[in-house]
Amino acid sequence: MRSWFYAFVSAAAVALAALTANLVWSELRPENVWGLVYGSVAAALLVAASALGVRRRTMKASSRLGAGRTRAWLDFHIYGSLLFLLLLLMHSGFSVPTGRITWWLWALSLWTVATGLVGRLLQKWLPRVLASGLATEVLYERIPELVEEIGSRAKTVAESSDEAVRALYDRMLAPALGRPRRRWIYFVDVTGGIQSRLKEFGYLRALLPDEEKTRLDELERLFRAKLEIDAHYTLQQPLRWWLYSHLPASFVVLALLVLHLYTVLFY
Amino acid sequence: MSETDPVDLDKTTLRRLEQFRDRWTSDDTDSGLLEISDRLTADEMRKFEIFSEYDDNFLEKISPDVSLATWSEGAVLFEEGTYIDLAFLVVEGEVELYLTGVEGAVASRRPIFDLSRTVIGDPADTPTATEPGTALMRRATRVAPTRITLLATMDFDLPRGAAVRLGAGEILGEIGSMSGWPQSVTARTVTECRLLQLRAPALRLMKRKSKALKQRLDTLYRERSLATQLKSTPVFAACNDIFVEALKEKVELVSCDPGEEVVRAGEEADAFYVVRSGFLKLTQSVGEGEIVVSYLSKGMSLGEVELLIDEVGNWQVGATSVEFAELVKVPKDVFEQLIGNYPKIEEQLWRSAADRVREAGFSRRNIAHAEFTEVALETGLVQGNSILAIDLTACTRCDDCVRACAATHSGRSRFVREGSKIENLLIAKSCYHCRDPVCLVGCPTGAIHRAGVGDVVAVDEEICIGCSNCGRNCPYDAIVMHEAGEVWPQDMVPQGLRGKDRLVASKCDLCCDTGHGPACVSNCPQGCAYRVGSLEEFQGLLEARA
Numbered sequence: 001m002r003s004w005f006y007a008f009v010s011a012a013a014v015a016l017a018a019l020t021a022n023l024v025w026s027e028l029r030p031e032n033v034w035g036l037v038y039g040s041v042a043a044a045l046l047v048a049a050s051a052l053g054v055r056r057r058t059m060k061a062s063s064r065l066g067a068g069r070t071r072a073w074l075d076f077h078i079y080g081s082l083l084f085l086l087l088l089l090m091h092s093g094f095s096v097p098t099g100r101i102t103w104w105l106w107a108l109s110l111w112t113v114a115t116g117l118v119g120r121l122l123q124k125w126l127p128r129v130l131a132s133g134l135a136t137e138v139l140y141e142r143i144p145e146l147v148e149e150i151g152s153r154a155k156t157v158a159e160s161s162d163e164a165v166r167a168l169y170d171r172m173l174a175p176a177l178g179r180p181r182r183r184w185i186y187f188v189d190v191t192g193g194i195q196s197r198l199k200e201f202g203y204l205r206a207l208l209p210d211e212e213k214t215r216l217d218e219l220e221r222l223f224r225a226k227l228e229i230d231a232h233y234t235l236q237q238p239l240r241w242w243l244y245s246h247l248p249a250s251f252v253v254l255a256l257l258v259l260h261l262y263t264v265l266f267y
Numbered sequence: 268m269s270e271t272d273p274v275d276l277d278k279t280t281l282r283r284l285e286q287f288r289d290r291w292t293s294d295d296t297d298s299g300l301l302e303i304s305d306r307l308t309a310d311e312m313r314k315f316e317i318f319s320e321y322d323d324n325f326l327e328k329i330s331p332d333v334s335l336a337t338w339s340e341g342a343v344l345f346e347e348g349t350y351i352d353l354a355f356l357v358v359e360g361e362v363e364l365y366l367t368g369v370e371g372a373v374a375s376r377r378p379i380f381d382l383s384r385t386v387i388g389d390p391a392d393t394p395t396a397t398e399p400g401t402a403l404m405r406r407a408t409r410v411a412p413t414r415i416t417l418l419a420t421m422d423f424d425l426p427r428g429a430a431v432r433l434g435a436g437e438i439l440g441e442i443g444s445m446s447g448w449p450q451s452v453t454a455r456t457v458t459e460c461r462l463l464q465l466r467a468p469a470l471r472l473m474k475r476k477s478k479a480l481k482q483r484l485d486t487l488y489r490e491r492s493l494a495t496q497l498k499s500t501p502v503f504a505a506c507n508d509i510f511v512e513a514l515k516e517k518v519e520l521v522s523c524d525p526g527e528e529v530v531r532a533g534e535e536a537d538a539f540y541v542v543r544s545g546f547l548k549l550t551q552s553v554g555e556g557e558i559v560v561s562y563l564s565k566g567m568s569l570g571e572v573e574l575l576i577d578e579v580g581n582w583q584v585g586a587t588s589v590e591f592a593e594l595v596k597v598p599k600d601v602f603e604q605l606i607g608n609y610p611k612i613e614e615q616l617w618r619s620a621a622d623r624v625r626e627a628g629f630s631r632r633n634i635a636h637a638e639f640t641e642v643a644l645e646t647g648l649v650q651g652n653s654i655l656a657i658d659l660t661a662c663t664r665c666d667d668c669v670r671a672c673a674a675t676h677s678g679r680s681r682f683v684r685e686g687s688k689i690e691n692l693l694i695a696k697s698c699y700h701c702r703d704p705v706c707l708v709g710c711p712t713g714a715i716h717r718a719g720v721g722d723v724v725a726v727d728e729e730i731c732i733g734c735s736n737c738g739r740n741c742p743y744d745a746i747v748m749h750e751a752g753e754v755w756p757q758d759m760v761p762q763g764l765r766g767k768d769r770l771v772a773s774k775c776d777l778c779c780d781t782g783h784g785p786a787c788v789s790n791c792p793q794g795c796a797y798r799v800g801s802l803e804e805f806q807g808l809l810e811a812r813a
Contacts, residue, residue, distance in 0.1 A: 052792075056667060059790050060674040063783045070667065071794035123663045123793070131659035131691045139684060140664060239663050 004072075008079035012086060019090055028093045035091055042087035043257055046109075049080035050254060053247075078120060085113045101263065105256040108249050115246040122242055126235050133190040136228045140236045143180050143229055150229070151177040154222045161215045168204060173219060177226050180233040187235070192227050299342025299456070304335040315463055316436070317356055320477055332469035332713060336462050344454040344462075345440060351450060352467040352713045354441035357433055360460030364439065364452045365430035432457060441484060442492060445470060466713045489515055497595070500541055502568055505611055514605075519596040523588035529569075532585040536573035539602040542566065544703055545592025548644050549584040551627060558634065559641040560584060560627040562649060565702075571620035574602055575613070584627065589644050590705060590742070639689075643802055646687050647743050651699035652722035653777060654799045655682060655787060656692045658812050661795035671790030672775075679749060681775040682787065690809055697787075698745040698775040700724050706737040706746060706774075715746075715772065718779050725776040733770025746774040 015038075022034040029035050055062050055073045067073075088109055097103050138146060154177050158169035185192050201220045205213055309326040312318045312333060318326060335358070338344065345351045347366060355362070433439055443450045444467045465473070474481050493515045497503040503511060521540075523529060529540065529547060540547075547563040561584075563569055569586055573579050597605070606613040630637040643649050657668070666684060673680040682697030700722045706715055707724070714731035717724060726737075728751075738746040751769040759765045777798075778786050788796045799805045 056790075056792065059667075059671040059786060063671070063675065063778075063786050063789060064781065066783065068789075069794065070790045070792045074792045127662055127664075128660045130664075135688070137659065137685060137688060137693055139666075236664050239665070 004075040004079050008083060011083050015083070015086055015090065022090075028090070030091050030093065030097075035093070038087045038091040042084050042091055043261065045080050045084040045087065046253070046257060049077045049084060050250060052077040078116070081113050081116055085109065101256060101259055105253065105260055108253045108256065112246060112250045112253050115242065115249065119242040119246055122238055126239055129187070129190050130232065130235050134228050134231055136225060136232075138229055138232050140232070140240070143233050146229055147177070147180050147226060150222050150226050154219055157215050157218050157222070161219075162208075162212055164204060164208065165212055165216055165219065168200065168216075169219065172200065173223055176223065181230050182234045182237065183230060184234075186231045190231055190235070192231055194224065194227055197227070198224070299339040300336055301339050301459070302337040306330050307333055307335065315356070315358070317438075317463070317473075317480070320479065321473070325472075325476065329469040329472055332466035334464045336464050338456045338460045338462060340456055340459050342456045342460075344456065345443075345450050347450060347453045351440060352444050352716050354438055354444045354465045354467075354470050355454070356438045356463040356465065357435050358461040358463055359435060360462075361457040362433045362439060362454055362460060362462075363430050363457045364433065364454050366452055438484075438487065441470060442488060445474075467707075468711050468713045485520070488520075493518075493595075496543070497541075500566055500568070501615065502541060502612060503605075505609055506605070510605075510608065514597070514601065517598065517601050519598075521594040521596050523592040523594065525588060525590045527588045527592075529586040529588060529592075529594065530582045530584075532582050534582055536570055536580060536582050537599050539568065539570035539574055539597040539599070540586075541568045541595040541597070543593040543595055546589040546644065546649055547586045547592060547594075548589050548641075549586055549627075551584055551631065553631060557585075558630060558637040559644065560630040560637065561623070562589070562640060562644055564649065568616075568619070570602070571616045572623055574599060575606075575616060575620055590650070590703060639806075642689060643805075646689070646694060647699055647701070648689075648694070648799075648802055648805055650701040650703065652702060652800055653698075653700040653785075654805070655695040655697040655775070655785075656797045656799050656805065656808060657684065657695055658691060658795040658797070658808075659688070659693050660691045660812065661793045662693070663793055665792065668787040668791050668796050671786040675778055675781055675786040676773075679773060681773055682745070689805075691812060692805075692809060696744050698724060698741075698777075699743055700775075700777065706741045710734075710737055715774075718776065723777050723779045724774070725779060726772045726774055728771050731771050732764060733772065735770070735772070737772050737774075741774075746772055749773050 018034070018037075019028075022028060026032060026034055030039060052070075052073045055067060055070055088106065092102075092106055097106050154169065154173055158166050158173070161169070183192060198220060201216060201223075205216055208216060307330055309323040309330070312326045312330065313321075321329075338360075344355060344362065345353075439454055440450065444465075474484060494508070494511050497511050497515060497518075498506070503514070506514070520543075521529075523545065530536070532551065542563050542565055544565055547569065548559055549561045549563065549569075550557045551560050563586070569584075572583055573581065606616065630640065648654065664684075669680045669682070669684055672682060682695050684693070684695055686694045686696045688694070701724070702722075704717075704724045707717075710716075711734055712730045712732055714727045714729075715724065715737045716727065726746075733748055733751075735748050738748055748770045751771045753769045755764040755767050755769055757765050775785075778784065783789065785798055788798055797808060799808060
């Protein structure tokens with residue numbers, strides 16, 4: 001990771017040195033030699049950075065061919081994209097292009113890099129949040145199935161309980177256990193304020209005979225598990241969904257790049 | 268030998284014949300194997316003395332795992348350091364067994380045991396203690412290859428460079444094949460040989476059914492290996508050959524089941540124990556509860572404190588077998604004779620006793636350390652040669668590790684990204700490739716096996732009958748059964764399988780036959796999937812990721 005960072009800093013320094021030389025000896029324009037070099041390198045970097053997608057979709061072949069660790073590809077994807085952005089801006093003379101294709105190419109490139117950076121921040125932040133206060137680890141795809149299982153087990157326990165426990169179940173648990181729920185609070189407090197939500201169990205426990213206490217404990221355990229699953233549901237979702245803001249735009253950028261190259265080379 | 272014209276056989280029988288041949292010949296077509304028999308009948312098998320006391324049904328049952336082979340002169344049957352699941356009985360000819368003369372051969376072999384737990388330093392080589400108790404978690408990096416304790420891997424008591432020849436009626440390879448440990452010698456045919464080849468499942472069943480065979484194998488073990496094994500432990504290394512020869516007749520070989528209490532704290536200490544294989548958990552009472560103060564693994568000993576200090580006399584710790592364990596029990600009087608004859612050993616044992624006391628004290632003062640040791644024992648971390656650990660603070664739950672595994676193994680992942688958590692590390696439900704793989708025990712066809720050199724445990728799907736024994740035996744839920752998409756033929760043996768859907772055991776094989784490392788690790792985009800080979804590595808990872 002660190003070596004990629006140093007490589008990026010070095011490459012960025014070279015690019016900025018070139019920019020300085022360019023400003024001293026020539027104009028900053030996309031169509032002169034300087035501008036064409038920036039554009040060509042930027043295009044090459046864009047294509048190379050997008051190879052991460054190919055690497056991730058050809059795992060078997062990549063492993064067999066000794067294509068290296070995906071982690072290295074991701075590092076190149078990130079730093080290569082940042083360098084691409086710098087060179088793109090240098091290529092466009094740090095101004096907004098006026099042509100229709102070039103404008104879209106420029107704007108979507110910025111969008112793709114920006115969403116990529118947001119995704120990276122989410123990837124750095126959310127796993128730490130998930131690991132910080134949750135005892136359970138669940139697979140995102142299995143969440144609906146697990147919630148259903150918890151709901152039916154809680155219902156069975158409640159049905160065999162006395163009126164007080166059943167009332168608590170009907171009022172507080174049944175609505176909460178029905179389906180996976182997203183709650184914004186998990187972004188701030190991964191426990192979802194669980195202690196305050198469990199207070200009612202404590203009050204009721206003091207009034208119950210031993211047998212009912214056991215049932216209440218079981219309901220509390222299930223409720224706790226459901227809240228943790230909700231936390232996973234809430235926090236794992238952005239880790240998947242940010243890609244929808246990044247990937248389609250990146251495909252369009254690649255297509256526009258081809259179109260841009262075609263127009264430059266043949267018109 | 269049954270000579271059958273293939274034309275007379277139906278399709279299923281031909282396939283079974285093919286499977287039988289494949290079982291014996293798939294490893295190497297250029298190995299010096301000149302001829303291999305078809306499946307032997309009970310009558311054919313009974314011609315060999317080793318099968319004489321078994322009935323027809325039993326011989327029919329084990330026959331798929333028995334073959335008669337002719338090997339050319341100079342053929343290598345197995346090499347030092349390799350895993351095989353075969354024992355050979357010499358019918359005709361001579362086989363030579365030898366240890367590689369080059370010291371480096373041993374040094375380069377990857378040890379399959381925990382170095383830091385198998386070596387007790389001698390006075391000249393004792394690592395300087397940093398903090399009491401930390402020795403437990405510290406990798407003994409300064410250990411020279413010659414200090415490696417190869418308990419339970421020795422088939423023959425041979426000095427390096429020497430050789431021994433075995434002739435008709437003698438058996439070889441049985442310890443390695445039964446225990447799943449690598450062979451300690453290389454075996455090569457001196458002349459053209461006819462060998463009866465017994466795979467581990469057959470040998471195990473035969474040993475269980477016949478007391479005479481068990482006694483014969485135990486005797487062979489005492490004759491061939493025990494002296495070397497004892498000499499290779501730090502405790503007995505300094506003893507002269509005469510003493511060790513006498514000692515091996517007096518010690519008791521003890522086998523423990525999982526959870527079996529070996530010694531109880533407070534009871535009179537009547538023996539000294541050396542661990543041959545497996546793990547012992549050492550516990551002490553604290554208040555009304557019990558804490559794990561330490562554990563013993565291969566090559567380590569128990570009883571120094573109790574037998575050396577006169578005033579102690581009773582066991583200071585309780586010792587319980589974690590999984591299956593094999594111990595050497597040295598009676599108290601023999602132990603006293605030992606330290607009487609060898610003052611240097613006594614000195615070394617005093618040092619070991621002091622370490623044990625210090626370690627116990629450290630655990631009592633640091634409950635977190637005791638808890639980690641207990642969790643490590645409970646979750647099998649001490650067992651694993653390659654545990655898949657995922658750093659949850661970096662894992663984005665993208666499941667690329669699972670997809671990579673599936674992509675490498677015909678669309679079916681060999682592990683689940685679920686499991687127990689230790690701090691922020693997830694121990695995925697994936698094969699640990701244990702030091703003592705209990706999944707190997709009880710496989711009726713030997714489909715689950717050590718895959719060549721190294722520590723990989725793999726399943727040969729061609730000969731797996733889907734009995735689930737391995738899955739049931741695995742304490743870590745790392746083996747699952749999946750449908751192979753075919754139905755067993757109507758002449759299948761065992762009969763119970765006929766017409767049923769074929770199941771196959773599925774488990775991580777570390778991508779050993781793909782030519783690259785584990786796909787789950789190399790395809791993780793966040794670099795948060797690790798393969799951990801020892802408790803020390805695991806603790807190092809915990810510290811690094813904290």
